[in-house]
Amino acid sequence: MAPRLLTRLEGALTRAIPLNPIQSWLTQAVASISFDDIPFSAARVGAPILERAEIQGTFYVCGGHTGETFENRAQHEAHDLLALHQAGHEIACHTFAHPLVTKLSNTARDQDRQANANFIRDTLGDVMMTSFAYPYGAVSLAAKAYYARQFFTCRGVYRGLNTGRIDFAELRAIGIERRQHDIGQVRDRVAEAKERNAWIIFFTHDVGPDPSDYGCTPQNLEDVITTLKDAGIETLPVKAAAAKVMFG
Ligand SMILES: [Zn+2]
Numbered sequence: 001m002a003p004r005l006l007t008r009l010e011g012a013l014t015r016a017i018p019l020n021p022i023q024s025w026l027t028q029a030v031a032s033i034s035f036d037d038i039p040f041s042a043a044r045v046g047a048p049i050l051e052r053a054e055i056q057g058t059f060y061v062c063g064g065h066t067g068e069t070f071e072n073r074a075q076h077e078a079h080d081l082l083a084l085h086q087a088g089h090e091i092a093c094h095t096f097a098h099p100l101v102t103k104l105s106n107t108a109r110d111q112d113r114q115a116n117a118n119f120i121r122d123t124l125g126d127v128m129m130t131s132f133a134y135p136y137g138a139v140s141l142a143a144k145a146y147y148a149r150q151f152f153t154c155r156g157v158y159r160g161l162n163t164g165r166i167d168f169a170e171l172r173a174i175g176i177e178r179r180q181h182d183i184g185q186v187r188d189r190v191a192e193a194k195e196r197n198a199w200i201i202f203f204t205h206d207v208g209p210d211p212s213d214y215g216c217t218p219q220n221l222e223d224v225i226t227t228l229k230d231a232g233i234e235t236l237p238v239k240a241a242a243a244k245v246m247f248g
Contacts, residue, residue: 007138010102014139015158018167020148025248026163029193031228031235032201034058034155034173036094036133037065039073039206039215043080046207049218051087053225058238059084060094060133060155063119070098073206078123085124090237092131093117093151101147102140109146131155131238133203134170144169153242155201161189163198166245171238176204176220179213183223190227199245201238 033050035042038059050057065075085091095101096115104112120127130152134143137157147154148169160172174189175181193200202224206215228235236244 010140011158014141014144015167015170017141018165018169019141019144020167020169021165022168022246024162024164024166024197024199024245026197026199026245027248029197029231029233030199030241030244031190031193031233032058032199032238032241033221033224033235034060034092034133034201034203034238036060036203036205037062037070037098038076038080039070040076040080041073041206041208041215042204043076043084045218046204046221047084047087047089049207049221049225050089053229055225055235056088056090056237058090058092058131060092060131061116061120062094062096062098062135063116063123064097066119066123071212073212081120081123085127090131090239091120091124091127091129092133092238093129094133095135098135100136100138101134101143102138104143106142106146109143113150131242139170153238155203155238157203161193161196161198161200162245163196166199168242171199171201173201173203175214176202176216176224177214178211178216178220181216181220183220183227186224187227190231190233194231194233199241200233201241
């Protein structure tokens with residue numbers, strides 16, 4: 001069987017088995033906007049867009065990328081993390097080294113997770129990351145079981161809304177990505193989220209005039225924010241939205 005098909009089957013199977021199901025207490029929709037990897041431009045262009053709209057986002061960091069280049073894009077510096085944290089954004093975990101976690105043993109997952117936790121403690125002081133996003137969105141039952149034990153929420157990249165019985169071990173999300181961005185679809189999804197009292201989570205990477213396939217333009221990000229504001233949907237960091245889902 002082709003490896004890609006096997007991976008897709010494994011993904012479908014993994015999604016079908018919730019490992020941390022939480023019954024939603026939401027009586028109205030809530031949204032989150034998140035950034036994976038934290039390219040330089042996410043911190044320097046993306047965060048100010050959120051701040052102008054008085055929104056706090058979630059930034060999933062790989063400490064191993066701080067001050068480095070990843071996939072040909074300059075990544076954040078340590079002082080960017082401090083600025084994000086001080087502005088009230090959530091600093092969350094995206095592993096230390098951005099591995100395919102599906103290929104790691106639990107011992108290797110422990111080492112990587114601890115490295116990121118130590119890095120954040122050294123950089124930001126007493127900050128505990130309670131939200132996690134899977135690198136490449138790659139999940140397996142074993143990886144999901146591991147990360148669900150370590151973090152309050154784990155976010156994937158499988159497209160969808162979070163509603164009803166929500167699997168906190170693999171939250172669904174919607175990419176704001178150049179390769180597939182369609183504001184009409186975003187508006188439809190936001191309207192559906194409002195209708196169903198769902199938690200709608202967006203994610204992107206770099207933000208700039210010429211973004212990567214996985215990033216977006218400033219206008220794309222502003223359009224999503226405007227759509228959420230027009231719908232009267234509150235946008236909160238993943239951690240705060242998760243608490244609202246869980247406790248009402
Ligand atoms: Zn990533």
